[in-house]
Amino acid sequence: MPEEVKNTMRNHLSTNYNFDDISKDKLAYLNRLFSERYKQWKSDLHQYFEMFDDPQVVLKEGCPNEFMDRQDSWVWLCGHFQESGYVATIVEKGQSVLQESASQLPPDTPIKSVDPPKDAGFHILT
Incomplete structure (x- = not known):
């Protein structure tokens, strides 16, 4: 931080x-x-941002209540979530979290039956 x-x-x-x-x-x-x-x-x-299919829709209709008085911060944050560096980092961390989860399963476990942990999103961001 x-x-x-x-x-x-x-x-x-x-x-x-x-x-x-x-x-x-x-x-x-x-x-x-x-x-x-x-x-x-x-x-x-x-x-929350990821729930929307279109970044323009999330900007127009998806502003959370906590950002109503400072929509410029929400616009900035939505842009941040779309930056290539942020997206690449999320993908890399996501792969790490999934690899760690998979490493704890038996080697012959089918990939279709592997679910990420419920708190995977938090671990990816941290």
Whole structure:
């Protein structure tokens, strides 16, 4: 997660919590927690985006409620989900997750009977 995003999040939370005197261990824990929550949130949004067959339809009709007041962020995120670098990374990570799942099955298991884990989307994004 970019340092700028971490700092912005800390600034928003600092209105309710004082992070000035926080220990390094607690700060590391919060960074891991924020990072995992961010990845899960992005994974959920990517899965939602993938439900639409046409990127133009998702832009016009699919904006989630949490982006209603900042549709420019939704437009950016939809573009991000379509970038070749992002798509290639997702494909590569998807292959890794599937290979790991398949490696735990007997060697003679037919490929048709291999299902990815239910949380595969999250593991691919992380």
